[in-house]
Amino acid sequence: MAEARPPSSVQRSKAQALLALVLTFGKFGGITFGGGYAIIALLEEELVRRRGWLSEEELLNIITVGESTPGAIAVNTATFVGYRLAGVPGGILATAALVFPAWLVIVLLSGCYLVLRENVWVASALAGIRVAAVVLIVRAFFRMAKGIKRTRLNGFCLALAFALVAFAGMNAVWAVVGSLLFGVAWYGLRPRFADAKRSGQPPADS
Amino acid sequence: MIYLLLFWTFVKVGLFTIGGGYAMIPLIQQEVIERHAWMTADQFTEFVGIAESTPGPFAINIATFTGVHVAQDAGGSGLLGSLCTTGGVVLPSVVIILLIAGLFHYAMRHWAARAALQGTKPVVVGLIGAAGYTLLRHTLLEGGFKPLSTALAAGLLALSFLTKLGAVWLILLGAALGVLCFGVLGLQP
Incomplete structure (x- = not known):
């Protein structure tokens, strides 16, 4: 005080x-x-x-x-x-x-x-809302995909997460945890090791 | 104990959502529809639309709704259920922000934090894509192919890309088209 x-x-x-x-x-x-x-x-x-x-x-x-x-x-x-x-x-x-x-x-x-929900008019409105809501999710996907840096690696990670969750039924939590760990290893540790070594050819990053 | 389960489920959703908003959809969808079968995919999709057209953060709307709905279905109090889910989804945010607010400049500039976030970006988008794919398939194909719904979806998608129509208007337009096609004209979905 x-x-x-x-x-x-x-x-x-x-x-x-x-x-x-x-x-x-x-x-x-x-x-x-x-x-x-x-x-x-x-x-x-x-x-x-x-x-x-x-x-x-x-x-x-x-x-x-x-x-x-x-x-x-x-x-x-x-x-x-x-x-x-x-x-x-x-x-x-x-x-x-x-x-x-x-x-x-x-x-x-x-x-x-x-x-x-049981009312017939409300039910038909909700059927339309469902379609619009899915469209919103798909639109969010495209908008957010545009915001990502266009590298082959990012494209691969996006496709892998999509396939594992959509087709193989993987838990989304593990995809998030995995991506955090991968980020630390690939974008954090790897350049640091490469700097420390100085020898060896630079990795083929696209 | 349904309240504890609701609370814990939404703590997980809050904790593993990075990027906010739509990034929460795949997590909630998996937990609420697939894992616990608390809602049907139809109800979930409807509610995404309702949440988009009611005030407040999307995450709060959807957490509150799930809490009311699930607790009532289990014979409990919807109000208490909604407090568990809404409190649960907010709790990780509040705790983490209060912890890092003091050392913001250090924490956010640390290489490990930046590297980790760089790794999550494409994956979060992939997850939203997966949720969109799953719900799209459900909405258009469940119980047989629905040509009219597919045409509506294609039309609305094209419209949303061409006009940058806001989410609320898109939902209202969807509702109006639903009433017109399925209600007034009595067409099959």
């Missing part, structure tokens, strides 16, 4: 930061559709431009962390921003606020869903 400031004002400013976090992330949770990247544009607008809580660079760092740590990107980002602004309670509260509207809507909706 800083002695320069009276404790009440310190507490109030911390409480204010927590309240602002809850309101901001609660709003994000309530108005973004599809999560993930939709939330990033909102974060930029609200936290960087309007409130000035973060700089552009900090936000970029946070997004990088959100993308590269396990879990939903929006959730990771909320935890990180909350932590940056108000410590561990901030991280937990921002996450809870983000999750709450989505949770509430689905809890309310899923009660009706199982009943409505």
